[in-house]
Amino acid sequence: MSTLPTIPKPTAAELDLLQTLWPLGAATAKQVHQKILKARPDVTYATVLRLMQIMHTKGLLNRDESERSHVYAPAQAQDSLQTNLLKDLIQKAFSGSAKALVLAALRSGISKKERKEIEDMLKDEKK
Secondary structure (H helix, E strand, O other), X not given: OOOOOXXXXXXXXXXXXXXXXXXXXXXXXXHHHHHHHOOOOOOOHHHHHHHHHHHHHHOOEEEEOOOOOXXXXXXXXXXXXXXXXHHHHHXXXXXXXXXXXXXXHHHOOOOXXXXXXXXXXXXXXXX
């Protein structure tokens, strides 16, 4: 019986970094640091580089070492990682019930615009 490879779960800081890196596709630590500085001017380059090195070791990032400055890229597409994290959350926090997760999300205070988008999406699914 073959087992599926375990997908590493990013920490909150790693997920923040992935949110910055996904739109870039692939980037050096310097490029990621410059992007992060816009929202968080207190973050140092050394912190970003170290976090990216740790994420590479964990398998969250791929690293191209062919250039002097290493280029990092997410090991998983954003939607793929989010789907895996969501499945884990549904199992752990909602006893496997996607419905319970959705109801909790709806009760947590979504905007009228978000509610309308959800309703439109559900209507489109019925067509």
